[in-house]
Amino acid sequence: MNPRRRNFLASAGAAALGAAAVNRASLAALPDAPTQDSPRMQPPLVPSNGRPYNPVVTLNGWTLPWRMRDGWKEFHLVAEPVVREIAPGMKANLWGYNGQSPGPTIEAVEGDRVRIFVTNRLPEHTTIHWHGMILPSGMDGVGGLTQPQIGVGKTYVYEFELRKSGTFMYHPHADEMTQMAMGMMGMFVVHPKDPRQYRVDRDFCFLINAYDIDPGSFTPRVNTMLDFNLWTWNSRAFPGIDHLVCRKGDRVRVRFGNLTMTNHPIHMHGYDFAVTCTDGGWVPRNARWPEVTIDVAVGQMRAFEFDAIHPGDWAFHCHKSHHTMNAMGHGVPTMIGVDHRDLVERIQKLVPDYMVMGERGMADMGAMEMPLPDNTLPMMTGQGPFGPLEMGGMFTVVKVREDQKPGDYRDPGWYRHPPGTQAYEWSGTLREAPRAADAAPAGAGKAPDALNARKGGSHGH
Ligand SMILES: [Cu+2]
Numbered sequence: 001m002n003p004r005r006r007n008f009l010a011s012a013g014a015a016a017l018g019a020a021a022v023n024r025a026s027l028a029a030l031p032d033a034p035t036q037d038s039p040r041m042q043p044p045l046v047p048s049n050g051r052p053y054n055p056v057v058t059l060n061g062w063t064l065p066w067r068m069r070d071g072w073k074e075f076h077l078v079a080e081p082v083v084r085e086i087a088p089g090m091k092a093n094l095w096g097y098n099g100q101s102p103g104p105t106i107e108a109v110e111g112d113r114v115r116i117f118v119t120n121r122l123p124e125h126t127t128i129h130w131h132g133m134i135l136p137s138g139m140d141g142v143g144g145l146t147q148p149q150i151g152v153g154k155t156y157v158y159e160f161e162l163r164k165s166g167t168f169m170y171h172p173h174a175d176e177m178t179q180m181a182m183g184m185m186g187m188f189v190v191h192p193k194d195p196r197q198y199r200v201d202r203d204f205c206f207l208i209n210a211y212d213i214d215p216g217s218f219t220p221r222v223n224t225m226l227d228f229n230l231w232t233w234n235s236r237a238f239p240g241i242d243h244l245v246c247r248k249g250d251r252v253r254v255r256f257g258n259l260t261m262t263n264h265p266i267h268m269h270g271y272d273f274a275v276t277c278t279d280g281g282w283v284p285r286n287a288r289w290p291e292v293t294i295d296v297a298v299g300q301m302r303a304f305e306f307d308a309i310h311p312g313d314w315a316f317h318c319h320k321s322h323h324t325m326n327a328m329g330h331g332v333p334t335m336i337g338v339d340h341r342d343l344v345e346r347i348q349k350l351v352p353d354y355m356v357m358g359e360r361g362m363a364d365m366g367a368m369e370m371p372l373p374d375n376t377l378p379m380m381t382g383q384g385p386f387g388p389l390e391m392g393g394m395f396t397v398v399k400v401r402e403d404q405k406p407g408d409y410r411d412p413g414w415y416r417h418p419p420g421t422q423a424y425e426w427s428g429t430l431r432e433a434p435r436a437a438d439a440a441p442a443g444a445g446k447a448p449d450a451l452n453a454r455k456g457g458s459h460g461h
Pocket residue numbers: 231263264265318319320323394
């Protein structure tokens with residue numbers, strides 16, 4: 001980890017921190033607010049003080065360091081404009097925390113008393129709501145309802161005890177539509193007091209978010225309600241999303257929360273898994289049921305677990321097929337079966353580069369290297385060991401390997417399929433398949449003709 005340290009006492013912004021805003025804690029100094037500008041997955045942050053726990057890893061993200069002070073675990077979040085690489089080839093001007101969107105994951109332990117400083121470096125006011133937490137009403141972070149807004153340049157302090165373990169989120173409750181459309185959110189994981197409880201070997205987490213950024217531009221349209229064009233996990237789109245690398249035999253947990261405007265059926269290949277944690281907390285062992293797809297509604301969090309016993313490269317994605325695409329126009333007409341050869345020739349006399357696509361389906365898009373405007377992503381992209389993956393958006397790969405070292409999250413490359421375990425091309429002769437009508441048993445009558453529909457204009461019987 002290489003967070004740039006910012007000393008807020010020494011910074012010009014410190015002058016704006018009024019005594020009225022920082023009132024309850026008698027403070028010699030604010031805790032550091034480390035920042036991270038790399039979109040690479042940082043190694044799990046093993047706690048150096050406080051109660052022990054098994055840390056999570058955040059896809060394309062990191063965990064916020066803290067300090068212990070008089071029995072409080074102190075964190076410092078800075079709400080600020082950030083630049084996030086959505087995937088190689090595209091960057092976005094977002095709002096986030098401590099250099100990134102989403103903000104850093106906060107990790108602590110059930111029973112911890114946390115004090116979280118929130119400094120506002122946005123051009124407008126904000127707050128932070130601690131989504132799912134059991135806490136005093138006045139710490140709930142709803143601007144206007146439970147506290148005044150945190151003005152530009154101000155710092156507020158939230159203090160509460162973590163009363164239960166589980167999977168939580170944080171996000172603004174101030175100009176929410178804008179601030180969440182701009183990427184302001186983060187994960188908050190509370191570990192059980194006893195690190196042996198719910199213990200897993202690998203614990204991944206991410207937030208589901210979405211952006212509407214016109215090709216060639218950098219700033220999301222914040223008024224979009226449903227027709228987003230970038231479907232992201234932790235503000236990253238395929239092929240920019242980290243793989244989930246596992247060692248064969250590991251117990252693996254995957255936690256996610258949904259802060260988009262629609263639901264996402266999250267599907268994993270190769271395994272059935274058990275949903276072990278929801279918004280409300282841990283699911284008792286005898287109440288878990290197996291799934292291969294878990295739908296996560298807006299504002300929900302889910303965690304599932306599996307034993308990584310099947311080696312391979314397993315697709316892991318949202319099952320809405322438009323959510324595994326990058327920037328695309330939804331107004332494009334379907335061209336399957338349309339022969340427009342003449343049309344193309346005629347148009348090319350006027351526009352030499354003119355091309356059509358889609359008359360055989362859209363798969364050509366995955367292989368085609370079309371010139372794109374600056375700062376956008378191809379609709380269907382990514383290269384696998386056997387060719388173009390034709391994916392985008394909310395897609396990545398769970399890689400389970402026999403020889404992956406414990407605690408090693410580095411990409412092991414593509415899976416090498418053992419002989420006899422892979423789909424192969426039929427090389428024998430192909431006979432014309434018999435048609436259903438030919439195969440009808442004698443005496444079956446003229447069923448197909450009898451079903452002929454009458455055309456409009458004639459009165460049916
Ligand atoms: Cu989806």
